[in-house]
Amino acid sequence: MSAAADTVSGRITGLADKCVDVADGNSASGTQVQLYDCNGTPAQEWTNPGDGTLRAFGKCLDVRDGSIADAADVRLWDCNGTPAQQWVITEAKDIVNPAADKCLDVRAYNSANRTPLQIWPCQGAANEKWNTSALGTSSGTGPQNPVPVPTGDGGSTSGFVVSEAQFNQMFLNRNSVYTYDGLLAALGAYPAFANSGNDTVKKREAAAFLANVSHETGGLAHIVEQNTANYPAYCDAGQPYGCPAGQAAYYGRGPIQLSWNYNYKAAGDALGIDLLNNPGLVESDSSVAWKTGLWYWNTQVGPGSMTPHDAMSNDAGFGQTIRSINGALECDGKYPAQVQSRVDSYVGFTQILGVDPGGNLSC
Incomplete structure (x- = not known):
């Protein structure tokens, strides 16, 4: 199968049925990736070329500065083959960055337009769930079964129900x-x-x-x-x-x-x-x-x-x-x-x- 045939594209929807969006339709490297009302524009058209990346405007979804820290922003950036641009779409509807072992997450559970996206420990919560049916259930050459997502107890070892x-x-x-x-x-x-x-x-x-x-x-x-x-x-x-x-x-x-x-x-x-x-x-x-x-x-x-x-x-x-x-x-x-x-x-x-x-x- 040719490389062109391997590439699929479509929108990614999440919290409140809003779309993963490149802010202001700006294709420049460093532009914030955010949650926004779905509007059918190219800023919300993502491709999965089969190399582990997710792309808009020909650039890659990227964790800022290659960070693996909680709450690190995601942005648009020139594709460079680094772990910061590798994503696995799981059957559980998570989008995982394997290098950080963290999920793509809507910051502070806020469904308002322009809420930034970030990486955060996978909790199984609704602000980390994404409809990527147009892009397939797994992306790239990264692990097809990433570290299990914690269930509602969050893996707490303290006995308290909040981890x-x-x-x-x-x-x-x-x-x-x-x-x-x-x-x-x-x-x-x-x-x-x-x-x-x-x-x-x-x-x-x-x-x-x-x-x-x-x-x-x-x-x-x-x-x-x-x-x-x-x-x-x-x-x-x-x-x-x-x-x-x-x-x-x-x-x-x-x-x-x-x-x-x-x-x-x-x-x-x-x-x-x-x-x-x-x-x-x-x-x-x-x-x-x-x-x-x-x-x-x-x-x-x-x-x-x-x-x-x-x-x-x-x-x-x-x-x-x-x-x-x-x-x-x-x-x-x-x-x-x-x-x-x-x-x-x-x-x-x-x-x-x-x-x-x-x-x-x-x-």
């Missing part, structure tokens, strides 16, 4: 205080968390907790409340123990944005940590920060009728966790955009974990 790779995928731009190891260390304070019921229930609860704290902290980017003008307001001087750390010391901190002197007192008492006198521990100690989030999740009803832990472990649905955290301001049509933001994060995280999100998502 470190999955956690990193959920929170690409997190504050350095929010470490995975800190989260693992905090789990012992509430052993029932994400550890009640079957694997589906466990994964849904982990996704629900992480989705809510992601919303509260801008994707774990913020360890403290951003509006400093509010700081002096969180001292309830009517409490018998007062505010020993100072009038403005009890502002929002940590993954659930713990605030008010009485909440620092209650959380500290429950955890055996003197947070009333040392509230700064919540922003400096990763384990303490995570423990305060788990304290609220597992013990506090808030404006709802049940704790978030009970909502997820008893299959009441993600919407009830929103109600328990901020229902007075967001639920019952008060702030639907905020509710939807939480739901979107939850659905995205359940997909990363490989589990159905269940029903009753909104409040």
